[in-house]
Amino acid sequence: MKHIIVIGNGMVGYKFCEKLEAKGGLNSYNVTVFGEEARPAYDRVHLSEYFSGKSAEDLGLCNPNWYGDVGIRLKTSELVTEVDTEKKTILSHKGKQYNYDYLIMATGSIPFVPPIKGVEKKGVFVYRTIEDLDAIKDYGEKLKKGKCREAAVMGGGLLGLEAAKAVKDLGLNAHIIEFASRLMPRQLDDGASKTLQKKIESLDIGVYLDRKTEFISGEESIEGLKFQDDTALDCSMLVISAGIRPRDELARKAGVIVGDRGGIVVNDKMETSAPGVYAIGEVAIYNERIYGLVAPGYEMAEVVVNQLTGEDKRMPPEIDMSTQLKLIGTEVASFGEPFIEDEDTTPIVYENKQKGVYKRINISSDGQKLLGGILVGDSSDYSSLHQVYINGLRLPEDPETLIIGSVGGDGGVILDSVLELPDSARVCSCENVTKGRICDSLTDGSCCNLSDVVAATKATSGCGGCKPMVKDLVNETLKSMGQEVKEVVCEHFEYNRQEIYDLIKVHKIVSFEEAILRFGKGHGCEVCKPALASIFASIYNETANKQVSIQDSNDRFLANIQRNGSYSVVPRVPAGEITPDKLIEMGRIAKKYDLYTKVTGGQRIDMFGAKLEELPLIWKELIDAGFESGHAYGKALRTVKSCVGSTWCRYGMDESVSFAIELENRYKGIRSPHKIKGGVSGCIRECAEARCKDFGVIAVEGGWNLYIGGNGGANPKHAQLLAEQIDNETCIKYIDRFLMFYIQTAAPLTRTSKWLEKVEGGIDYVRQVVVENRLGIAEDLEKEMQGLINSYECEWKQAIEDPEMMKRFKHFVNSDDTDDNIVFVPMRDQKMPRPWK
Amino acid sequence: MQDLLNEYQTIGVDKVKVWVKAGTVDDFPTNGGACIKYKKKQIAVFNFTTMSRWYACQNLCPHKMEMVISRGMIGDKDQIPKVACPLHKKTFSLENGTNMEGEDYKLATYPVRIADGAVFVGFSE
Ligand code: SRM
Ligand SMILES: Cc1cc2nc3c(=O)[nH]c(=O)nc-3n(C[C@H](O)[C@H](O)[C@H](O)COP(=O)(O)OP(=O)(O)OC[C@H]3O[C@@H](n4cnc5c(N)ncnc54)[C@H](O)[C@@H]3O)c2cc1C
Numbered sequence: 002m003k004h005i006i007v008i009g010n011g012m013v014g015y016k017f018c019e020k021l022e023a024k025g026g027l028n029s030y031n032v033t034v035f036g037e038e039a040r041p042a043y044d045r046v047h048l049s050e051y052f053s054g055k056s057a058e059d060l061g062l063c064n065p066n067w068y069g070d071v072g073i074r075l076k077t078s079e080l081v082t083e084v085d086t087e088k089k090t091i092l093s094h095k096g097k098q099y100n101y102d103y104l105i106m107a108t109g110s111i112p113f114v115p116p117i118k119g120v121e122k123k124g125v126f127v128y129r130t131i132e133d134l135d136a137i138k139d140y141g142e143k144l145k146k147g148k149c150r151e152a153a154v155m156g157g158g159l160l161g162l163e164a165a166k167a168v169k170d171l172g173l174n175a176h177i178i179e180f181a182s183r184l185m186p187r188q189l190d191d192g193a194s195k196t197l198q199k200k201i202e203s204l205d206i207g208v209y210l211d212r213k214t215e216f217i218s219g220e221e222s223i224e225g226l227k228f229q230d231d232t233a234l235d236c237s238m239l240v241i242s243a244g245i246r247p248r249d250e251l252a253r254k255a256g257v258i259v260g261d262r263g264g265i266v267v268n269d270k271m272e273t274s275a276p277g278v279y280a281i282g283e284v285a286i287y288n289e290r291i292y293g294l295v296a297p298g299y300e301m302a303e304v305v306v307n308q309l310t311g312e313d314k315r316m317p318p319e320i321d322m323s324t325q326l327k328l329i330g331t332e333v334a335s336f337g338e339p340f341i342e343d344e345d346t347t348p349i350v351y352e353n354k355q356k357g358v359y360k361r362i363n364i365s366s367d368g369q370k371l372l373g374g375i376l377v378g379d380s381s382d383y384s385s386l387h388q389v390y391i392n393g394l395r396l397p398e399d400p401e402t403l404i405i406g407s408v409g410g411d412g413g414v415i416l417d418s419v420l421e422l423p424d425s426a427r428v429c430s431c432e433n434v435t436k437g438r439i440c441d442s443l444t445d446g447s448c449c450n451l452s453d454v455v456a457a458t459k460a461t462s463g464c465g466g467c468k469p470m471v472k473d474l475v476n477e478t479l480k481s482m483g484q485e486v487k488e489v490v491c492e493h494f495e496y497n498r499q500e501i502y503d504l505i506k507v508h509k510i511v512s513f514e515e516a517i518l519r520f521g522k523g524h525g526c527e528v529c530k531p532a533l534a535s536i537f538a539s540i541y542n543e544t545a546n547k548q549v550s551i552q553d554s555n556d557r558f559l560a561n562i563q564r565n566g567s568y569s570v571v572p573r574v575p576a577g578e579i580t581p582d583k584l585i586e587m588g589r590i591a592k593k594y595d596l597y598t599k600v601t602g603g604q605r606i607d608m609f610g611a612k613l614e615e616l617p618l619i620w621k622e623l624i625d626a627g628f629e630s631g632h633a634y635g636k637a638l639r640t641v642k643s644c645v646g647s648t649w650c651r652y653g654m655d656e657s658v659s660f661a662i663e664l665e666n667r668y669k670g671i672r673s674p675h676k677i678k679g680g681v682s683g684c685i686r687e688c689a690e691a692r693c694k695d696f697g698v699i700a701v702e703g704g705w706n707l708y709i710g711g712n713g714g715a716n717p718k719h720a721q722l723l724a725e726q727i728d729n730e731t732c733i734k735y736i737d738r739f740l741m742f743y744i745q746t747a748a749p750l751t752r753t754s755k756w757l758e759k760v761e762g763g764i765d766y767v768r769q770v771v772v773e774n775r776l777g778i779a780e781d782l783e784k785e786m787q788g789l790i791n792s793y794e795c796e797w798k799q800a801i802e803d804p805e806m807m808k809r810f811k812h813f814v815n816s817d818d819t820d821d822n823i824v825f826v827p828m829r830d831q832k833m834p835r836p837w838k
Numbered sequence: 839m840q841d842l843l844n845e846y847q848t849i850g851v852d853k854v855k856v857w858v859k860a861g862t863v864d865d866f867p868t869n870g871g872a873c874i875k876y877k878k879k880q881i882a883v884f885n886f887t888t889m890s891r892w893y894a895c896q897n898l899c900p901h902k903m904e905m906v907i908s909r910g911m912i913g914d915k916d917q918i919p920k921v922a923c924p925l926h927k928k929t930f931s932l933e934n935g936t937n938m939e940g941e942d943y944k945l946a947t948y949p950v951r952i953a954d955g956a957v958f959v960g961f962s963e
């Protein structure tokens with residue numbers, strides 16, 4: 002077998018091994034990897050997370066046993082000191098010599114340290130390896146005990162900003178020193194830099210632009226920086242982040258051709274000037290540039306793996322250098338050509354100083370193409386703009402709508418259909434799956450639905466952000482193939498939710514088993530079971546205690562599961578109104594069970610960190626103190642938010658608290674396709690944010706205005722006006738009808754806003770049904786709602802009164818022990834779950 | 839963390855040295871799971887009533903290393919019995935513990951035997 006030697010076990014060196022293994026390359030090659038660092042490859046991109054709780058082990062790119070398991074010889078702490086490209090041998094610092102057939106140089110780069118007087122002083126660091134961070138941390142700890150806690154970071158680029166934030170998180174006062182006249186000079190223009198600077202300064206990080214450091218003062222250790230303009234900064238630490246230099250020393254010594262300013266020169270196969278020698282990652286200079294990002298490095302690794310396994314994949318001529326800044330506490334992104342300015346380009350700039358938002362896009366002067374851009378303060382449009390840029394999509398007639406939103410519309414880039422994306426569009430960037438691959442897998446017959454596509458392409462299995470787009474693509478493609486895409490609940494039921502609802506009601510089915518036997522197939526799953534549980538609840542108002550094993554896990558234990566498997570407890574506090582006595586009781590109980598408490602976004606109090614077996618004990622005490630379940634765990638009514646209204650407020654037009662309490666108590670316990678939230682505001686100042694709720698009521702001259710279909714969350718939507726100037730009774734009547742209509746007809750896990758979007762005819766149609774009674778079902782809807790309201794029962798009360806039900810709340814069947822895997826750590830006078838690794 | 843994961847290794851029926859009594863059949867919910875403790879191990883035991891089968895696997899979800907699998911919902915995908923973790927709904931085959939979305943995570947599984955209304959789980963030590 003031929004022998005491959007990889008020099009460098011960094012991110013790209015590792016990726017090469019991973020890809021070679023995945024392609025079956027280890028059947029034809031022996032591989033030996035040399036790494037100078039003491040540990041196997043780790044995630045340098047997320048290095049700063051080492052300061053926020055991640056261990057070196059957590060940052061590891063794979064299980065350390067992986068190399069051995071797949072048969073790769075990994076030699077850590079072993080520096081390669083010489084390469085002989087004629088004899089095809091390498092020599093390590095241990096004096097051992099090895100032969101290779103192919104050599105992969107993946108030696109990365111080192112931080113550039115400018116030749117400034119005093120850089121050798123104690124307290125001056127670079128920021129690249131775990132060891133660097135350890136040293137910074139130790140020194141920082143010492144500084145915190147002394148007088149001067151000032152720390153400077155030299156370099157206001159991507160990395161410098163990240164380092165400054167890290168230094169600040171260590172408890173030091175951070176200052177960024179930048180040579181150029183703006184921050185992130187390679188990615189941002191002046192306007193963007195100014196916006197970013199403001200934001201950074203508001204985080205208490207100093208920013209000094211146009212500063213050329215003359216020398217570093219201090220005896221043995223650094224005490225300050227002296228700049229050429231005669232200004233100075235006292236500081237006891239300096240982290241240098243002034244760029245990188247490729248580690249090409251080995252290649253240089255071996256006579257392999259390197260670039261004028263360093264870097265091993267490669268062609269589009271990643272071949273160097275020496276036969277059998279490849280260079281990849283930050284050490285490689287391709288198209289006369291080095292690429293300080295991992296994605297191009299990964300692509301280079303893939304090219305070499307392909308070359309070695311008999312395929313001829315080449316590096317593309319253009320490499321995308323779009324970047325998003327992470328961590329600093331503000332959003333920054335730049336893509337394509339961020340600041341070209343010539344006659345072929347028209348920049349469009351939007352700036353909102355008050356909000357700290359700066360956006361710029363560069364359009365070709367014919368208005369056809371997006372050439373690049375910058376987003377500071379709000380980068381929510383980054384992915385769609387990036388898709389438009391990278392795929393060269395045609396622009397809308399008014400390109401400015403791309404960043405400022407079209408008049409009256411949603412704004413942003415709107416494709417008429419996802420099928421308009423070119424085949425090469427990378428839809429899932431985690432797994433690198435293109436639109437073409439998704440569509441082909443359907444048209445060639447190898448996949449017939451979404452789950453097939455996910456299994457075949459691995460799309461959506463990374464961060465999951467592309468799920469909606471993949472789903473749309475699958476549906477649109479199937480439609481274009483003439484297949485009717487029926488929205489079925491899952492593989493077990495060939496019906497949509499509304500059909501199942503009707504079947505269960507008409508046939509008076511009372512259990513999941515019966516339903517699946519008669520109308521479905523198989524044994525059910527985590528999709529159809531909760532969907533049917535919700536339907537049973539809506540028809541018979543049975544609580545989650547009835548058919549326990551078809552309830553979603555949270556409903557099954559009547560509490561929200563938290564990060565570490567403990568639970569939260571949220572008693573109902575209708576409309577947010579609570580007496581001092583009840584507050585005291587809640588405080589007493591939280592203290593007794595050592596629970597973390599927080600006021601929620603829904604105007605009530607959440608108590609976190611209860612162990613499963615503690616839940617009934619806590620609830621017993623809460624119920625004794627007059628509380629009820631808040632259904633925070635259920636797809637059910639959550640809260641009806643209120644403002645004080647005319648009771649106290651000088652502008653109040655009506656008693657919003659009283660009405661909110663009435664509404665919350667009316668609909669409490671009612672299960673629905675998704676959670677339901679309400680709000681009641683005492684006047685149009687709208688302090689209860691009623692128009693962000695599924696139903697919102699606002700007091701106006703002459704009665705209440707009723708709005709429906711509002712939503713916060715990921716896709717905020719304002720609720721739409723259903724009826725104006727109505728009295729309390731009418732308002733309740735309409736909400737009854739509307740909610741019941743929604744409960745009967747919506748797809749599973751569809752909030753009212755999404756439902757309203759899909760209802761043909763939209764709000765006008767819903768008004769006809771709810772207000773004008775066009776379908777003649779208004780009375781039935783009211784009756785059904787009243788039935789649900791009349792049969793309300795607090796399910797926690799039910800549970801604690803029944804010893805059989807209580808068995809559910811034990812961690813072990815065969816032991817009274819508690820889960821010893823649950824560990825809490827202290828946080829701001831309270832506690833929290835131990836961080837995830 | 840890795841050490842914790844290594845505690846759990848799939849045991850085939852042929853490797854069983856001890857059958858540990860986990861409780862009575864009634865201690866376990868129908869079509870659902872509950873957790874048992876054996877030495878330091880936490881094992882999720884499922885009573886898959888509609889399939890007339892019992893399954894056992896580690897209670898530790900390999901995704902985020904929390905002891906929660908027994909609280910997951912069970913069901914089938916193309917007739918293969920599976921459990922969905924309550925935290926992020928990753929699903930695992932109850933037959934061999936593999937992740938059904940094709941990811942690297944895996945659950946160790948253990949044999950279950952029912953005798954005289956009692957439930958026994960098999961261990962190699
Ligand atoms: C505790 C709380 C955050 C806080 O600390 O304040 C919270 C916590 C959670 N929210 Fe929320 N949301 C909380 C108020 C909100 C609000 C604000 C509000 O209600 O006014 C919103 C935006 C309004 C809205 O829903 O339209 C909100 C929008 C969401 C969403 C997005 C829903 C959407 O339609 O896009 C989710 C995800 C989901 O439901 O699918 C979510 C899901 C969650 C979950 C259930 C996530 C999960 O599965 O673990 C969190 C668990 C809570 C727990 O364990 O108790 N939470 N969540 C708030 C509890 C309010 C309460 O008293 O019940
Ligand atoms: C703090 C930080 C944040 C970053 N953030 C991002 C980001 O958000 N996005 C992004 O795309 N990129 C980011 N990067 C850049 C990214 O980490 C690099 O592009 C990537 O690590 C390059 O991989 P590489 O394998 O080429 O080099 P490296 O990961 O540096 O690996 C090279 C390895 O080779 C070893 N080596 C060198 N010479 C020898 C020798 N002679 N013998 C043996 N071993 C040798 C080195 O010790 C090193 O371990 C960040 C970098 C840092 C430091």
Ligand code: SF4
Nearest residue numbers: 563564601602714715
């Ligand atoms: S916003 Fe996200 S992280 Fe915060 S509580 Fe809601 S779901 Fe959890």
Ligand code: FES
Nearest residue numbers: 899901902923926
């Ligand atoms: S912890 Fe189980 S799926 Fe995330």
